[in-house]
Amino acid sequence: MTTLEIPNIGTFDIELLEEGSGAPLLYLHGYERHPGTAGFLTRLAENRRVLAPEQPGYGRSTGFENFTDVIDVALYHRELLESLGVEDVDVVGHSLGGMFAAELAAIAPQLVRRLVLVNPFGIWLDDEPTLDPFGPAAEVKAAKWHGEAPKDEPTNFVPDPDDPHAAILFSAQNLGSATKFMWPIADRGLRRRLPLIDAPTLVVHGTSDGLLPVSYADEFVRLIPNAELALIDAAGHYPMVEQEDEFVSVVSKFLDA
Amino acid sequence: MKFHWFAQQYYTKLPPDYGDVNRSSWVTAPINVADPVQVGEDYHMYLRLMQQADGLGWDSLLLNEHHQTSLAMTPSPNLIASILAATTENAAIALCGNSLALYNPPIRVAEEIAMLDCLSGGRIIAGIVFGTPMDTAFSYGVPPIELRERFHEARDLITRAWQAEEPFAFNGKYTQLRYVNTWPRPVQEDIPVWIPGSGSPETWDVVNALDYCYGYLSFSGKQSAEPIVKGFWDYTESQGGNMNPNRMAFTQVICCADTDEEAERQYSEAVKYFYRQNPTAIEFATPPGYNTPASIRSTLNRAKVMSDDERRRATRGELSFWEYDELGYIIAGTPDRVAQRVRELATDLRIGQLITCMHVGNLPEEVAAENNRLFGTEVMPQLRDLWADQEDRWTPKVSQERVAAKFGSGLPQ
Numbered sequence: 001m002t003t004l005e006i007p008n009i010g011t012f013d014i015e016l017l018e019e020g021s022g023a024p025l026l027y028l029h030g031y032e033r034h035p036g037t038a039g040f041l042t043r044l045a046e047n048r049r050v051l052a053p054e055q056p057g058y059g060r061s062t063g064f065e066n067f068t069d070v071i072d073v074a075l076y077h078r079e080l081l082e083s084l085g086v087e088d089v090d091v092v093g094h095s096l097g098g099m100f101a102a103e104l105a106a107i108a109p110q111l112v113r114r115l116v117l118v119n120p121f122g123i124w125l126d127d128e129p130t131l132d133p134f135g136p137a138a139e140v141k142a143a144k145w146h147g148e149a150p151k152d153e154p155t156n157f158v159p160d161p162d163d164p165h166a167a168i169l170f171s172a173q174n175l176g177s178a179t180k181f182m183w184p185i186a187d188r189g190l191r192r193r194l195p196l197i198d199a200p201t202l203v204v205h206g207t208s209d210g211l212l213p214v215s216y217a218d219e220f221v222r223l224i225p226n227a228e229l230a231l232i233d234a235a236g237h238y239p240m241v242e243q244e245d246e247f248v249s250v251v252s253k254f255l256d257a
Numbered sequence: 258m259k260f261h262w263f264a265q266q267y268y269t270k271l272p273p274d275y276g277d278v279n280r281s282s283w284v285t286a287p288i289n290v291a292d293p294v295q296v297g298e299d300y301h302m303y304l305r306l307m308q309q310a311d312g313l314g315w316d317s318l319l320l321n322e323h324h325q326t327s328l329a330m331t332p333s334p335n336l337i338a339s340i341l342a343a344t345t346e347n348a349a350i351a352l353c354g355n356s357l358a359l360y361n362p363p364i365r366v367a368e369e370i371a372m373l374d375c376l377s378g379g380r381i382i383a384g385i386v387f388g389t390p391m392d393t394a395f396s397y398g399v400p401p402i403e404l405r406e407r408f409h410e411a412r413d414l415i416t417r418a419w420q421a422e423e424p425f426a427f428n429g430k431y432t433q434l435r436y437v438n439t440w441p442r443p444v445q446e447d448i449p450v451w452i453p454g455s456g457s458p459e460t461w462d463v464v465n466a467l468d469y470c471y472g473y474l475s476f477s478g479k480q481s482a483e484p485i486v487k488g489f490w491d492y493t494e495s496q497g498g499n500m501n502p503n504r505m506a507f508t509q510v511i512c513c514a515d516t517d518e519e520a521e522r523q524y525s526e527a528v529k530y531f532y533r534q535n536p537t538a539i540e541f542a543t544p545p546g547y548n549t550p551a552s553i554r555s556t557l558n559r560a561k562v563m564s565d566d567e568r569r570r571a572t573r574g575e576l577s578f579w580e581y582d583e584l585g586y587i588i589a590g591t592p593d594r595v596a597q598r599v600r601e602l603a604t605d606l607r608i609g610q611l612i613t614c615m616h617v618g619n620l621p622e623e624v625a626a627e628n629n630r631l632f633g634t635e636v637m638p639q640l641r642d643l644w645a646d647q648e649d650r651w652t653p654k655v656s657q658e659r660v661a662a663k664f665g666s667g668l669p670q
Binding site: 134135136173176177179183184 | 553
């Protein structure tokens with residue numbers, strides 16, 4: 001547990017997964033949960049220092065009540081990086097974490113060396129309304145995956161033998177926190193800030209994502225000044241899980257370029 | 258005890274298979290089943306029944322707010338209330354309530370309630386509600402995680418606006434106003450406030466801290482409500498809160514007839530229609546963030562009082578008429594039987610404010626009118642004495658005086 005105290009704002013107790021050494025990489029997880037020590041993170045950490053904080057309001061991480069809006073989240077990440085003594089960092093954000101990563105890159109461009117957005121939320125296309133990520137559970141589950149949903153989705157949840165309701169509460173709390181930024185539509189004005197991003201950007205997108213069609217990735221690429229697209233076939237909202245090899249390969253290649 | 262006349266203002270002409278073929282009667286309820294001309298006729302029927310109840314001695318006429326549903330066509334209860342304010346004499350008008358977080362700025366609610374209090378000569382009960390998940394999160398798009406904070410900020414603003422003697426500035430997280438100075442102000446100096454809830458301990462804390470009336474408004478009757486209502490009283494006692502039974506409002510479906518057999522014959526179809534035609538999609542009922550972790554935990558820990566099978570059959574209209582009665586969903590039969598069952602309910606659960614649901618589903622108007630007549634003339638007089646010795650600061654003084662003058666207060670003369 002890492003504690004970040006921002007004077008006159010509040011205290012954040014953060015579950016921080018740290019792996020590897022070398023150039024720093026900040027990984028911001030998606031709207032459902034922190035993936036824990038997932039394979040793709042371990043592989044990215046083979047030649048880098050991966051810092052994967054759990055978002056405030058998720059799992060055991062606190063301080064969510066200090067957020068009024070998404071700009072507060074970007075400024076919080078700025079403070080977190082500073083407290084870790086990290087600058088010139090590569091940032092990889094997935095799903096809702098993609099929205100947060102893009103905001104950080106727009107608001108603190110001096111901190112972000114390279115930016116990777118993986119199936120990011122944050123914009124809305126009137127011509128292509130998307131499935132409600134908080135809709136019927138079975139429908140959302142089917143939409144997230146290209147193939148069969150894995151038996152165990154990557155998670156940092158630790159069962160508590162004394163609490164039979166722990167899993168339900170973990171999920172309800174995580175998704176509840178996500179509603180702050182994604183309800184009723186996951187658009188908090190990022191479209192107006194994407195053009196301010198300086199960092200070279202790679203938008204990675206699983207082409208079978210039923211929550212975010214490929215046109216959303218195209219729009220990110222169009223709005224960010226220096227962005228390229230890497231489509232990953234046979235993958236949905238979690239390309240790093242369904243196509244781990246290809247994901248690690250395109251991301252590493254972009255970061256090492 | 259006090260009686261509050263109520264009907265879910267259902268659409269009365271739903272297709273017979275509506276509840277079976279539609280995933281949800283909320284949020285995405287198919288509008289093509291509702292003829293606006295028929296909706297108008299339904300509104301007029303509900304108004305006539307409420308006006309009749311005013312003349313029979315009900316203590317209030319109660320209205321609720323729901324959106325995008327065939328179950329309750331009252332997105333603005335205040336519109337109906339304004340008609341009642343001008344066309345009734347005795348009963349209070351209970352708004353139960355306005356969904357505060359849905360109004361921007363929320364002083365709109367302060368203004369409308371004040372207008373209604375002026376129009377009615379001080380007969381308004383200001384119920385304020387979080388609103389169901391379907392209403393707030395889905396129909397009105399409020400992020401569920403923000404709902405409670407928005408509600409409490411609005412509550413603070415509104416209650417200050419009613420009392421303030423000078424214009425004041427309000428710098429909230431969700432509402433900013435430089436000049437708060439609502440015109441008019443309510444007639445009542447302390448307008449009674451009710452906050453109905455669904456069993457969250459956080460709501461109990463607020464209700465107790467402010468000494469408001471709590472309400473548990475469901476249509477599932479005594480058996481399923483008992484753990485929540487008793488939970489509230491146990492909690493209130495443990496906190497040293499006010500145990501006055503007039504701080505508890507409770508909804509009960511009433512089906513009165515001359516004989517028990519008549520009750521079954523007259524109400525059975527409408528009761529089944531009421532429960533069967535209301536499918537709620539699970540995702541609309543349980544959005545993440547709507548309930549706090551503490552509240553989810555207390556729901557999960559609460560003992561189940563009814564089997565899943567019973568609950569499922571109840572919502573599909575598959576219980577027999579007398580099974581609905583036995584489980585407490587309805588209280589049916591002769592006025593004497595109804596009086597005895599209501600007394601039992603109100604004594605057991607310490608209920609001072611009984612919200613009597615006198616019309617359900619597609620009940621014919623004449624049956625509902627007879628239900629009113631029997632309950633008003635033969636049941637209420639038997640029950641007014643219950644808790645009559647307890648102070649009631651949760652209903653308007655004016656309506657208390659007018660109803661007591663005509664129908665008695667329940668206290669010995």
